[in-house]
Amino acid sequence: MELLSVIRRWHCRDHRPIREIERRTGLSRNTIRKYLRAQSIEPRFQVPERPSRLDPFADRLRGWLVLKAARPHKNRRTARRLHEDLVVLGYGGSYGRVAAFIRQWKPSSSTGARTGRSIAGHRVKLQVAHTRLSFSRAFILRACPLQTQEMLFDALTEAFRVPVGVPRRGIFDNMKTAVDRIGSGKARQVNLRFMALASHYLFEATFCNPAAGWEKGQIEKTVQDARRQIWQDLPAFPDLGAPCCSICSAASTSAPVSSSQPI
Template sequence: MLRSGTVIRLHELQASGKSIREITRETGHSRNTIRKYLRADGIPEPRSRKKRSSKLDPFKSVLDQYLAKGIFNCEVLLRLLKDRGYTGSITIIKDYVKPHRPPKQAPAVQRYETKAGHQAQVDWKICEYIDLNGEVRKIAVFAMVLGYSRAMYIEFTKRCDIHSFLRCMMNALDYFGGVPKTMLTDQMKTVILGMGDDRKPKWHPLFEDFAAAIGMVPKVCRVRRPQTKGKVERSVQFVEQNFMPGRQFTDLGDLNRQARQWCDEQNRRIHGTTGERPIDRLEQEMFGSLPPAERLAKYRFEPRKASRDGFVSYDGVRYGVPWRFSGREVKVREVNGFVEIFYEKQLIARHEKQYRSRTLVMCENQYTNLSTAQGYAYPKPQGIQVPSQDVEVRPLDVYERLMEVGA
């Protein structure tokens, strides 16, 4: 069958006065073909061919019964039809079944709307960036989304451990201005150590203590049911696909400053589901009050051990402490852009937070009097030499009595 453009060309050649023979010579089509298209009104419809019989024809009624029962696996259908005497191939079965096969679909779920102040959803996400050397690096982002208002908070960290999680939690609650009744998470290893025989989660003791201290009930969603916490799932995907692509930053501190500004912008936009701004609905959230800072202070500390040369490692940076605390167990916390190091309850060093890995930050007077003390924080036990006249002179009978007692 000739294309419509070719048919138009034939009519144009005829209109120009050319004969059938000339058109045949110019186009290469046979005379009969040219005459057929020139005589037809428009493009001739193709003749319908007589449908050939198929080996499947006698079995189509039986096949329809199997399809009605939800059997669409062609391997299974081939076996069932062969039991009934079918001798054809599986190909014609596939061709027959294809238009009857239902589309793939996920099971329907009921939408769940959260009451104001009732729930927060949290999750981790691993994003990627290109460092100064052109290498691809990974970085973790913590995300919390409030179920009612859809207000969002994100924070990037170098680690996904329990201490980073608690620090991000406290920063998020401070950002929102209160504590929701429940917190929903998946079975992240950061806060869940495993499942007990009663199928209840074994929470990390530090997180369990933290949740009790702020008055929040932790809950875990079902395994392989990410839609249970779909609000935060969509948010972390939004961070990966919307916030990170092409984002330029100098260090982790700069990245988090941009992340905070981005959260402010997103929370002031109309949400696609609620049709309202999250920041407006945030005012309707009925939160519990934030605990006093003194109650939360202990959850900001991380245990560390000072090295022999007087440094404490934190997020890949070595911060100096006075040499007298070398080799001792200390506690580190990050507050308002500063890293504070404590020995018991004593603040022994305070440094501005650094973000470049392997940076060495000295402490003021870190090694003062180190040489004089020969590296020891406490003097070695030593005897004392005194002048000879200061030595007590005892009579000889004193020593004889001591000998008798020994005997």
């Protein structure tokens, strides 16, 4: 745009010859003449139509985006996940092209959806406990109807049944099912039943500072990964005790391990 403005000023106002404009700009005479004959104040370029590898999959991706917009924000598949699903269908293009398509796509209307999972044909809202073992990187998800103390104990019991054993130390949130009162610093009044559980499995309980999620970053990442890998597909289960995947099925059938084994 700036170069075209300079060419027009030199030729129409200063009456400089095309040869001088050619020498100063480095453009060919034919290009300069084309700009001047067009009598346009901005350059126009004809972009050739180039087919995209995403074109055969555009309708499929558009349909996925419509379903994604109808879901709650936590249950929506990410652009990276959508690209991986397209690759399975035979898409050979880049992730950037898929991301650009998603940014340009606008839903016609936004609709909300209820959260929950289908259990025995009924829509049920579940609370999921996440346990992550630091050394082995194993993680266990345990779903329960309510966030009660029984849910906490059940989740820890199932986590300690995996083959790697029981940890020496556990880092926990300051949930009311384990902590009765938060004192200054690291002082905590721990629930007696939770203390009995820690004494039974012989692990030391450490509690994070309030609003300090970075102190347990591994479990925070596990929560994010579980939403994208498991819960976004809205799986249905025959009952509450059914495993959500083959990994959970293998963990649920493994034999208990001595509580003295460290990880």
